[in-house]
Amino acid sequence: MEDTLASDLDLISITQLRQVANQTPQPYRLHLQVESRIEKATSSGSPFFEVKLVDAGDSFVWRVFDNNPLFQDAAKLTRNTFIQLAGQWVDGKYGLEPRQVQMRLLSEGETSTLLLGDPDLATRQQADYADIVAFIESIRDPRLLKLCSAFLERHGERFRRTGAARRNHHARRGGLVEHVAQMMRCALAIAGVYPHLNRDLMIAGVLFHDCGKLWENAYAESGFTMPYNLTAEMLGHIPLGLELVNKMWRDMLDTPAAAAWTLLEPASETVRLHLLHLIAAHHGTYEFGSPVLPKTPEAIALHHVDNIDAKLEMFRRAYETGKELAPGIIEKFLPWPVNIVAPLPSVNLPRAE
Structure with missing residues (x-):
């Protein structure tokens, strides 16, 4: 050539x-x-x-x-x-x-x-971020609303260039935004079926469950490389997330708006603990890194929503880029232990006249 x-x-x-x-x-x-x-x-x-x-x-x-x-x-x-x-x-x-x-x-x-990114991917991520903002604005609890809004205001730029992982799922610049947006859609759908779930807590839990990855999986400001850093290596994203939310919560209680929250029920301290529990328990088991197991309905729901979105993203990518061994059979991929099969299409019925 x-x-x-x-x-x-x-x-x-x-x-x-x-x-x-x-x-x-x-x-x-x-x-x-x-x-x-x-x-x-x-x-x-x-x-x-x-x-x-x-x-x-x-x-x-x-x-x-x-x-x-x-x-x-x-x-x-x-x-x-x-x-x-x-x-x-x-x-x-x-x-x-x-x-x-x-x-x-x-x-x-x-x-x-090149740094502008793939136009289609950039458009999808912009729409996902807009949905995250809208979901947060729908929160009724003023403490969770202010905390989530402050996070986007303070860390939104870094959030938008963070991957959800180094490999396996949403391992790309902006992948965490895609992951969080889809998890919020799924969480709210589940909350519609199980109305006893605390909708506001679910939205906040989804936003913050991987917030420590802003230091573990953030991409360089001008590039597509994901550097390693000592803080993330020594602590991991769950402890980092707990520390971030704790710090932001304490700072929030020092603002004038907090004076109006003293009579709210549940009490602010209880809300803080439930939110921290969602971060701590979202991996679901000790062997996958959770320091505690899920102990609330919201923690169970969040763990499974996280797992569903991660796994279905792995399948999507395998269908898109995997090696076909035979019609409808895709070669297994890490970390999946077996070959996967093409999904069953929905039935295509003729329209009624």
Whole structure:
């Protein structure tokens, strides 16, 4: 593939590439950011690089062996560098693999465009954030309303660039917004069926259940890399979330508005404890990191809503990008232990006249 032809290739995202890579190989361009470059050795001792590449919605590892013409160029790649890879793409032994590949650095204009993110994904996340704001504005308890509103006001920008995880589900810039919005929709649907659930507490619990991930899974301000940091590594998102909500709650009680809450029932201290319990118990079991088990109806509901949304997002991604072993059978993916099967479509009945 001549270099002069690279600019004529279609520019696509990693997610789009996964959808076509298992078909007849076609040449495409990708604009990417380097998250990491690790030097390793094969069983025979030959060096190779594992270069993790990311964009707004996905990531993959490019393995560059010493017989690759770009081996020396790959050796110079540094974290956060923006590059273009152009070539034939296949879904190979190690996942996405470029063949006859060309690489160059992105221009400043190309980098700025890439940082805007995938337009469809950005539009969905904007709509999700707007829904979160609307759900919060519907809270009747003035303490939970003020706490949730203060969180968005103080941490909204960071919230919007945080992933829900490093892998498995919603592991992308803004993924936490998607996860929280869908959880709120699900939680409110369940609260409609079980009216004894505290609707306000459910909304606040969903908003704050993963708020510690703003420090554990936040993406860089100008990029798609998710750096590690000592605070998150040593504490984890549940203790961080408890600390954040406790601090914000104490600060809120020092505001003039708090004077009007002294006669409210349930008492502010009880509300605080119930909210903290939702954060502490949302993983559901000790072995998955919850310091306590769910002990309230809202805690049980929140745990299952969280689990449902995470699992269904894994399925969605598998249907979108997974390898089909046979019609309707998709190869298992981490952390799922078995192959999955395509869902049953709804019956298509003719319209009544």
